[in-house]
Amino acid sequence: MMQVHRKREAGEEQRVPKQVDYEERRLRIAEAVCALIARSGMEAVSLRDVAAEADVSMGAVQRCFRTKEDMLLFALEHISQRVSERATQRIAATSTPQSASTLLSHTLAELALLDEESRAGAHVWLAFVSHAPASERLAAVLRETYGKLHDLVVWLIRYGQDTQEIPPHLDAAQEAHTLLAVADGLTVHVLAGHQSAETASAVLQRHVDRLVQ
Amino acid sequence: MMQVHRKREAGEEQRVPKQVDYEERRLRIAEAVCALIARSGMEAVSLRDVAAEADVSMGAVQRCFRTKEDMLLFALEHISQRVSERATQRIAATSTPQSASTLLSHTLAELALLDEESRAGAHVWLAFVSHAPASERLAAVLRETYGKLHDLVVWLIRYGQDTQEIPPHLDAAQEAHTLLAVADGLTVHVLAGHQSAETASAVLQRHVDRLVQ
């Protein structure tokens, strides 16, 4: 504990400083893991390749993470957090109150990871889902994240019901499940090349539209 | 070609017969691959483990498939075919004409791989989707299968429109995309432990119900 970051106080002369920011390094490695997964799948992730991708030595990777599984777990937590964060920010950032409909569709589009720069995230996410049965710890993170996202969508639906955009007789939890399922399914379809991102977001939009009627 | 199965005509005395049914062996190996993927993920699939799981020698595996990727490809084609087959059979097997609604929900439940014995299939399918970017050949199979499934659902929807169960103004292709997305999304959710198979099929059922109104 008490991990103070003392790095780079003085003028580090072109050499990497001795004491490095661990948190930053971890994130950097997590990004490298995601890039590798997105490029060649999860089974292509080796400590060496990760180190090379993150442009650090293998020893540094091992220092940051005790085992490979720890590293993968951190990477998953990283992108989980980023996804939830982005979604909630999208909501909180709207200074002018928007309609529940647009809020919903924007949030879900965010969650479906349809835009190009989220493609990698989609890959990583799916890779972890399909790897989950092999690691209970990964599975736990996935469950937790899904739980949070579900709660978020439920909240949005209830908000829509409060503003009378969404029929009050609908079961918010059920609708949230369906919406999340559509989003995830579209993610899969885009990733599998069955749909383009454009048609996918159109499908999503239409589904939300039908909900608000 | 002209691969006649002459195996096991005489009384094979406890020793494996010399000429073996290749097709059967391939299938057996494919099953072993699926079992391994379902149990421990795709990166746990090694030729040795597959051979052990299928209870054949490693040489036999190498004889059946020139490379590991060929093996995986065959396994994917195998389960793809099984999934489509099961779905179409579900439709064709109904001697008494059923309502489009029940046909749709049954077919989609089949495609969502929700029942317990399809769990492994779901795993395998998802593993391949997340592995697809690393192998164009796998991706091609996925696209083709998704295309077929999409056509199937479109056909069902049009059928429902013919029988006036489904409003004629709906775009069958679009609805099919949504339905498939819901099915796949639910597959993901069940696999990730976010939903139980029961709630998932309830969600699916409700979605179909709303379609037919």
Add this chain to the structure above:
DNA sequence: GCGGTTATGATGCAAGTGCATCGGAAAAGA
């Protein structure tokens, strides 16, 4: 029967894996 053909399972091999170890360099304390 019997050579010829073919399938078989064991073994070899180079490359790659995750992880442990270690010499030495930088920071801290005197």
Add this chain to the structure above:
DNA sequence: TCTTTTCCGATGCACTTGCATCATAACCGC
């Protein structure tokens, strides 16, 4: 300035991987 402590990155190691090779064993037409 000199020890001490911390920490980094390279190397080593035991193991697994996918694939190639090979002697052997079973079937075939003759």
